[in-house]
Amino acid sequence: MAxxxxxxxxxxxxxxxxxxxxQVEANEGEVVLDVxxxxxxxxxxxxxxxxxxxxxxxxxxxxxxxxxxRLACMTQVASYGEEETITVTxxxxxxxxxxxxxxxxxxxxxxxxxxxxxxxxxxxxxxxRMQQVDVERSxxxxxxxxxxxxxxxxxxxxxHEENKKSFAGPRFxxxxxxxxxxxxxxxxxxxxxxxxxxxxGMCNITKCCTExxxxxxxxxxxxxxxMKERVVDVKYDPVRWLGSKIRKREGIV
Amino acid sequence: MSGVFSPSRxxxxxxxxxxxxxxxxxxxxxAVLVSFIIYATIRAFEAKFYFAEPLISPFYSPCLTSACPxxxxxxxxxxxxxxxxxxVISPALFILIFPLGFRMTCYYYRKAYYRSFWQSxxxxxxxxxxxxxxxxTRAPLILQNGHRxxxxxxxxxxxxxxxxxxxxxxxxxxxxxxxxxxxLVLLTNATLLWLYSASCHTCRHTIGGRLKHFSQHPLxxxxxxxVSVLNHKHPTFAWISLFGVALTDVYVRAxxxxxxxxxxxx
Numbered sequence: 001m002a003x004x005x006x007x008x009x010x011x012x013x014x015x016x017x018x019x020x021x022x023q024v025e026a027n028e029g030e031v032v033l034d035v036x037x038x039x040x041x042x043x044x045x046x047x048x049x050x051x052x053x054x055x056x057x058x059x060x061x062x063x064x065x066x067x068x069x070r071l072a073c074m075t076q077v078a079s080y081g082e083e084e085t086i087t088v089t090x091x092x093x094x095x096x097x098x099x100x101x102x103x104x105x106x107x108x109x110x111x112x113x114x115x116x117x118x119x120x121x122x123x124x125x126x127x128x129r130m131q132q133v134d135v136e137r138s139x140x141x142x143x144x145x146x147x148x149x150x151x152x153x154x155x156x157x158x159x160h161e162e163n164k165k166s167f168a169g170p171r172f173x174x175x176x177x178x179x180x181x182x183x184x185x186x187x188x189x190x191x192x193x194x195x196x197x198x199x200x201g202m203c204n205i206t207k208c209c210t211e212x213x214x215x216x217x218x219x220x221x222x223x224x225x226x227m228k229e230r231v232v233d234v235k236y237d238p239v240r241w242l243g244s245k246i247r248k249r250e251g252i253v
Numbered sequence: 254m255s256g257v258f259s260p261s262r263x264x265x266x267x268x269x270x271x272x273x274x275x276x277x278x279x280x281x282x283x284a285v286l287v288s289f290i291i292y293a294t295i296r297a298f299e300a301k302f303y304f305a306e307p308l309i310s311p312f313y314s315p316c317l318t319s320a321c322p323x324x325x326x327x328x329x330x331x332x333x334x335x336x337x338x339x340x341v342i343s344p345a346l347f348i349l350i351f352p353l354g355f356r357m358t359c360y361y362y363r364k365a366y367y368r369s370f371w372q373s374x375x376x377x378x379x380x381x382x383x384x385x386x387x388x389x390t391r392a393p394l395i396l397q398n399g400h401r402x403x404x405x406x407x408x409x410x411x412x413x414x415x416x417x418x419x420x421x422x423x424x425x426x427x428x429x430x431x432x433x434x435x436x437l438v439l440l441t442n443a444t445l446l447w448l449y450s451a452s453c454h455t456c457r458h459t460i461g462g463r464l465k466h467f468s469q470h471p472l473x474x475x476x477x478x479x480v481s482v483l484n485h486k487h488p489t490f491a492w493i494s495l496f497g498v499a500l501t502d503v504y505v506r507a508x509x510x511x512x513x514x515x516x517x518x519x
Contacts, residue, residue, distance in 0.1 A: 183466055
């Protein structure tokens, strides 16, 4: 059954902007992205919104709905009360371009700073063989759709613009963890660089990244904390350090 | 102007647009932890009513100074009397350092108190009040990387408290083969502490998480999968084991002070 929905949509650009009230029809089963499209079609023809798959798989329609980072295409209108006003804003951790569209290029720059997968040099195409138990940890992190909601909610950069130069963010900590746990990756200093170059030590594990992940990746428990423990192995644990010197190995086999 | 109020970000005047009661969880966390700290401090300085044969409070075990009753520990009283400026120091003050360190550096409690006490951040997508932030990269917070040492110390305490629970299968005269409500209380406390330790992230890492090839270590992989299951419940174990310690102390104090008698089943 259709109903009238009260919305507040942020309109503006990098110079100025404000929340604008709008009333729009919402039908049963619709998601927030549906009603934003209806607003765009009927009342705000120049409303900028980024979207693509409408299936929670492309990560394009990331925005903040009633203050929470969410995918608009996966947020049911019915999950809000009949009388509740739905407030929609762009991601607040990134520079705004127009209306609900932000500049997320920060994330692509950070992605380029992560050293790529480094298989053994003598491994020829088609020769890679791995046990399932050895790759399943990394496979969880491959579910990431790069919606950057975790990056948006992370207070290290959301609340401190100056940290952006030295902090990669949770999306890239799962990338580092994925590679460090990969059975065929040979790069030995991922743990050190995670701490020294990508800012793993800045994370204070408050788990907001995990809370907002639409793919339900356990970012903190399965990637960030294991990486923090691996960093302790190589940087802050004298017993493990000594063991690695005596046994002539990194300590991780 | 930094953070969500930076010039390039969307111009929104408020620190959050969340409409739910995001402040409730940090408020409850502060209330519970402050209550526990006050209670533990009072009990640590009280230095009495912690032993009622065969029960001993977890705040005072192992009781190794001459301030303890002679039958209060299997390990005797190797530390003698410890006093500063003539004041005898409560044995609890030395003991509590280790469980306190374990919980202070625990990955779950860090989340809890960073959010609730330090407001960094108070809740997800709620702007924090601090102008600068360096996380756990500098002293003193870089010491959080020592969590594993407190984890190992915590295991020793778990063993000692488990022995206390076994010793509680005696009666007040020291005869074996008896069981009381106090026995159940000490057993429950030790079990909860083992669950808290076994579900710890450092335990998960030590037991198998640091491995790159699980396939070469099938036993450690199996143990890792079990610990991973427990790890999902780590926050729950963190809270109920904290309550467990406090309630065990409450019970032992009540018995020791004569407020109640320790009911024996057999």
